[in-house]
Amino acid sequence: MARVKISEYRAKRIILGDTYAGIQIRSGDSVPSGSWVAKVDQGVKKRFKQGLLVIDKPKVAIEAAIREWEKKGFSQFLLEPLFPHDASEEQYFSLERVRDGIRILHARDGGVDIEAHPEQVYTGTYATDADIAHIAKDTALPEEFLRQMVATFEKQFFAFVEINPLVVKDDAAHLLDAAVLVDSAGAFFVRNGWTDDDIIKAPSKHAAEAAVESLSQTTAASLKLSVIDPNGSLFFLLSGGGGSIVIADEAQLEGAGDLIANYGEYSGGPTTEETYLYAKEIVQLMLASKAQRKALVIAGGVANFTDVKITFRGIIDALKVASPAMREQGVKVFVRRGGPNEEAGLDLMREFLGAEGLLGSVHGSDTVITKAVEDAIAFIRS
Amino acid sequence: MTILEQVRNGATGILVAGNHARIVQAILDFDHLAGKEAPSVLGLIAATRKAQKFFFGSKEILVPCFKSFTDVPPSISGEVKWLLNLQSGRRTYATTSSFFEHFPNALGAHLFAENVPELHATLLVREYGKKYVIAGPSGVGVLVSGHLKLGAIGGVDMRQIDAGKFVTPGAVAVVSTSGGMTNELIRAVAAAGKRVSFSISIGGDRFPVTSLGDVLAHAEADSQTQAIVYFGELGGSDEYEIVELLQKGKITKPIVCYIAGVIDEAFDEHMQFGHAKALVASQDQSARSKRSALAAAGAIAPETFPEFLESMEQLPASSAHDRVVDIDSVMNRQRSILSTREIVDLENVPVFVKDGQLVPQKENGFASAALHALLGSDVKPITAAFVSNIFELLIDHGGHVSGAVNTMVTARAGKDMVSSLAAGLLTIGPRFGGAVNEAARTWHTGVISGAEAAAFVEARTQGGQLLAGIGHRKYRVGIPDPRVEALSEFATLLKKHPHYDFARAVENITTGKNGNLILNVDGVMAALLLDVLAEEEGYSASELDELLEAEFFNALFIIPRSVGFIAHFIEQKRNDEGLFRLPDELLFEKKIEPKDTK
Numbered sequence: 001m002a003r004v005k006i007s008e009y010r011a012k013r014i015i016l017g018d019t020y021a022g023i024q025i026r027s028g029d030s031v032p033s034g035s036w037v038a039k040v041d042q043g044v045k046k047r048f049k050q051g052l053l054v055i056d057k058p059k060v061a062i063e064a065a066i067r068e069w070e071k072k073g074f075s076q077f078l079l080e081p082l083f084p085h086d087a088s089e090e091q092y093f094s095l096e097r098v099r100d101g102i103r104i105l106h107a108r109d110g111g112v113d114i115e116a117h118p119e120q121v122y123t124g125t126y127a128t129d130a131d132i133a134h135i136a137k138d139t140a141l142p143e144e145f146l147r148q149m150v151a152t153f154e155k156q157f158f159a160f161v162e163i164n165p166l167v168v169k170d171d172a173a174h175l176l177d178a179a180v181l182v183d184s185a186g187a188f189f190v191r192n193g194w195t196d197d198d199i200i201k202a203p204s205k206h207a208a209e210a211a212v213e214s215l216s217q218t219t220a221a222s223l224k225l226s227v228i229d230p231n232g233s234l235f236f237l238l239s240g241g242g243g244s245i246v247i248a249d250e251a252q253l254e255g256a257g258d259l260i261a262n263y264g265e266y267s268g269g270p271t272t273e274e275t276y277l278y279a280k281e282i283v284q285l286m287l288a289s290k291a292q293r294k295a296l297v298i299a300g301g302v303a304n305f306t307d308v309k310i311t312f313r314g315i316i317d318a319l320k321v322a323s324p325a326m327r328e329q330g331v332k333v334f335v336r337r338g339g340p341n342e343e344a345g346l347d348l349m350r351e352f353l354g355a356e357g358l359l360g361s362v363h364g365s366d367t368v369i370t371k372a373v374e375d376a377i378a379f380i381r382s
Numbered sequence: 383m384t385i386l387e388q389v390r391n392g393a394t395g396i397l398v399a400g401n402h403a404r405i406v407q408a409i410l411d412f413d414h415l416a417g418k419e420a421p422s423v424l425g426l427i428a429a430t431r432k433a434q435k436f437f438f439g440s441k442e443i444l445v446p447c448f449k450s451f452t453d454v455p456p457s458i459s460g461e462v463k464w465l466l467n468l469q470s471g472r473r474t475y476a477t478t479s480s481f482f483e484h485f486p487n488a489l490g491a492h493l494f495a496e497n498v499p500e501l502h503a504t505l506l507v508r509e510y511g512k513k514y515v516i517a518g519p520s521g522v523g524v525l526v527s528g529h530l531k532l533g534a535i536g537g538v539d540m541r542q543i544d545a546g547k548f549v550t551p552g553a554v555a556v557v558s559t560s561g562g563m564t565n566e567l568i569r570a571v572a573a574a575g576k577r578v579s580f581s582i583s584i585g586g587d588r589f590p591v592t593s594l595g596d597v598l599a600h601a602e603a604d605s606q607t608q609a610i611v612y613f614g615e616l617g618g619s620d621e622y623e624i625v626e627l628l629q630k631g632k633i634t635k636p637i638v639c640y641i642a643g644v645i646d647e648a649f650d651e652h653m654q655f656g657h658a659k660a661l662v663a664s665q666d667q668s669a670r671s672k673r674s675a676l677a678a679a680g681a682i683a684p685e686t687f688p689e690f691l692e693s694m695e696q697l698p699a700s701s702a703h704d705r706v707v708d709i710d711s712v713m714n715r716q717r718s719i720l721s722t723r724e725i726v727d728l729e730n731v732p733v734f735v736k737d738g739q740l741v742p743q744k745e746n747g748f749a750s751a752a753l754h755a756l757l758g759s760d761v762k763p764i765t766a767a768f769v770s771n772i773f774e775l776l777i778d779h780g781g782h783v784s785g786a787v788n789t790m791v792t793a794r795a796g797k798d799m800v801s802s803l804a805a806g807l808l809t810i811g812p813r814f815g816g817a818v819n820e821a822a823r824t825w826h827t828g829v830i831s832g833a834e835a836a837a838f839v840e841a842r843t844q845g846g847q848l849l850a851g852i853g854h855r856k857y858r859v860g861i862p863d864p865r866v867e868a869l870s871e872f873a874t875l876l877k878k879h880p881h882y883d884f885a886r887a888v889e890n891i892t893t894g895k896n897g898n899l900i901l902n903v904d905g906v907m908a909a910l911l912l913d914v915l916a917e918e919e920g921y922s923a924s925e926l927d928e929l930l931e932a933e934f935f936n937a938l939f940i941i942p943r944s945v946g947f948i949a950h951f952i953e954q955k956r957n958d959e960g961l962f963r964l965p966d967e968l969l970f971e972k973k974i975e976p977k978d979t980k
Binding site: 097098099100101127154157159183184185186188189222224226228239240241242243244245246248249250251252253257258260263265267268300301302303304305338339340341342343365366368369370 | 404405471472496497498499500501504507508522534535536537538539541542545558559560561562563564565566569573586589593613615616640642643644645647648649653655656657660669685686687688691
């Protein structure tokens with residue numbers, strides 16, 4: 001379950017349907033003649049302040065602006081006809097999925113900082129159709145607009161919609177800027193709406209992150225990687241969402257936070273092959289680091305169902321390829337893990353690391369979860 | 383009685399939706415190690431099979447599979463208290479709703495899937511959140527020590543279940559959103575010499591159906607629980623819920639917490655950690671802020687994980703003794719590769735001669751023994767007589783029929799008895815002898831659907847399709863099949879014969895179209911056998927379905943006709959006419975036009 005951004009163009013097409021006059025432009029597309037509001041459409045916040053928005057300019061000026069934006073790495077833009085209005089008409093409107101339904105925020109003054117001025121913001125919760133009438137009364141928003149927004153929100157598996165500014169004229173709502181987060185888990189149920197293609201992906205900062213991200217899209221297991229310092233000393237090959245934080249915490253508490261090269265974890269029972277591909281990225285990252293002393297921490301809690309032997313086989317396969325280079329660089333490997341087939345998995349790992357001269361230490365579920373990282377930090381500092 | 387008390391009083395029956403054999407086996411292992419006499423898993427919802435084999439201790443058992451909740455028989459449904467939903471995120475909502483519709487008196491569920499849409503999760507919160515305990519979406523489930531293991535919680539191999547010591551009831555509740563850390567804490571409690579009272583893994587999704595506050599309320603109300611251990615992470619505001627409960631005096635039992643995530647301070651920007659909620663959105667969501675708030679409200683919230691483990695020493699101990707179980711002998715268990723039942727009682731040798739005298743036997747002895755073997759239970763006299771009549775009638779129907787011809791041709795090619803018999807048997811199929819089962823299915827479907835014969839025939843024969851059990855090449859209206867006449871007399875012995883009536887009603891329609899479309903011997907056998915089984919043997923519609931699935935009705939042709947084929951084989955061997963060859967004039971050879979190769 002994740003909340004992900006879709007493009008403003010797609011969001012408005014879904015909400016407004018065929019009446020929407022905006023045009024999506026990707027790098028290379030030609031700009032139609034006429035006067036437009038143009039903006040970068042890649043989920044960027046505060047576009048006006050960053051100069052990623054031009055208002056009511058002719059084709060030539062728009063083309064120039066797009067060229068500038070492309071230099072900054074953007075490739076997807078939105079053109080809309082100008083909607084003339086007075087700044088005083090701008091309102092704030094948002095919907096968010098919460099435990100009891102949909103929380104609706106509204107402010108008459110679109111310029112208000114919602115968090116700083118809660119007293120100026122109306123908050124209501126939609127749970128059933130009966131709520132529409134009182135929300136319409138309290139906000140003075142057209143009832144039909146509210147009903148349509150809520151229906152779209154539900155049908156399209158939206159998680160969050162922010163329209164700022166919203167302008168209402170003669171009972172018609174005009175969405176000047178719209179940001180929509182959809183619930184990626186709802187993709188299967190959405191008909192005639194957004195698809196995976198509309199989701200805006202955050203640019204991966206590092207090749208290894210991109211490789212793990214594309215790998216994670218092909219498995220039911222969870223694989224995550226963030227590169228923090230490519231020249232760090234402490235490399236993490238962690239398992240389990242909660243346990244991995246405890247282990248990383250220990251490094252921070254020992255004052256070794258600045259040694260950390262990466263963070264991430266695998267969980268949800270990956271296969272030997274998936275674990276191999278994941279581990280390979282981290283091992284390559286480690287070999288590329290210019291740090292003098294390097295340690296690899298293979299650690300996690302006591303798994304419920306992720307098989308230690310199956311996953312460790314994959315890790316060993318990845319280490320095998322790199323072991324001469326690791327030996328040369330003086331890398332040591334420190335392990336703490338528990339779970340199904342724990343004994344067999346740990347024996348396999350201990351034997352392999354011993355034979356390859358990479359053994360730092362290997363611990364099982366009878367030792368504290370933080371033991372491997374403590375050993376690794378002591379090794380780096382020795 | 384609270385839900386936990388009900389569980390401790392035996393409300394532990396589980397239905398499993400979806401397949402994850404290792405988790406199901408782990409539940410059965412837990413049951414065995416806890417000393418239960420019967421497994422808590424009552425059945426699996428799986429469309430592709432009827433039963434699946436698991437171990438209960440060292441013994442193997444067959445756990446029944448059902449296509450849907452509707453198919454769970456009354457003998458089981460009263461025991462169903464929990465759903466273990468192992469299906470994918472997209473199916474979780476529909477299955478869970480359906481479960482609680484069918485079993486409103488159940489106690490709860492665990493939803494294992496990680497990608498349940500938020501909308502579905504909030505609908506589950508609204509519809510079922512108040513009444514039931516529902517762990518998830520995501521996470522590893524619910525554990526009530528010694529009584530219930532609903533999910534992967536505590537591990538899936540027997541050594542893990544043993545190491546967690548949760549077959550022994552204890553006094554410490556373990557609560558976490560993290561599935562992995564739930565298990566880590568269960569182990570830590572055991573390592574500190576304490577025992578767990580119950581544990582719920584809430585799941586890392588944004589909208590857990592049973593919330594942290596709900597779980598803590600269960601812990602507070604539970605008479606067995608004397609203290610709570612909690613693992614939380616940075617991000618979200620769950621821990622402030624605990625702070626509020628502590629401040630309002632709604633939690634009075636000691637609570638030991640660890641909040642992970644100080645590592646976030648090492649990074650320039652806040653990082654998204656593994657769980658959906660694990661991202662700091664404002665300063666009060668940092669691990670440090672939450673930890674301080676908890677400590678200020680009276681929780682025991684150590685700075686480091688090792689200190690957290692040490693503080694577990696202060697937790698209350700369990701008064702119960704651990705069960706001593708020999709795990710090694712159970713772990714050496716061998717999986718069988720086939721399952722069957724005892725077809726005949728090998729101890730009970732029939733006695734036909736005693737004291738130089740023939741011992742009087744019961745009537746229709748062979749038919750009755752054969753039916754006992756096929757159905758697994760004794761049959762009534764009418765049933766045995768009917769099948770005996772079929773057996774005698776169907777031994778042979780002359781040497782012209784396909785199966786007999788193939789048997790004879792094979793025998794004359796010099797083959798042995800088994801080969802020749804096999805050649806005959808392999809001829810049995812939809813057009814020759816093998817239509818009894820199909821006919822039975824036709825009548826069964828017709829009776830169940832309550833359709834009018836005319837409409838039924840109309841629907842079934844669109845596009846010129848034939849009805850199994852109807853039609854004969856030789857006999858027609860005015861020239862009745864004497865075998866059909868003879869078998870039909872059995873209807874007079876039955877109080878009710880809906881299948882026979884339906885078959886006759888269908889015949890009435892079809893003979894209106896063509897005089898050859900009469901009820902044939904396959905059709906009448908099938909219809910009356912269904913009636914005999916339903917009326918005399920008490921078979922329910924679903925039990926008849928099971929026999930249809932197993933092709934039982936075709937056995938009534940195959941058994942007697944094997945005798946006939948063997949008779950034809952023996953006759954060929956006696957006559958020994960040499961290799962059979964079809965005379966030229968009896969074979970039409972189609973001319974093949976040469977292809978135009980231009």
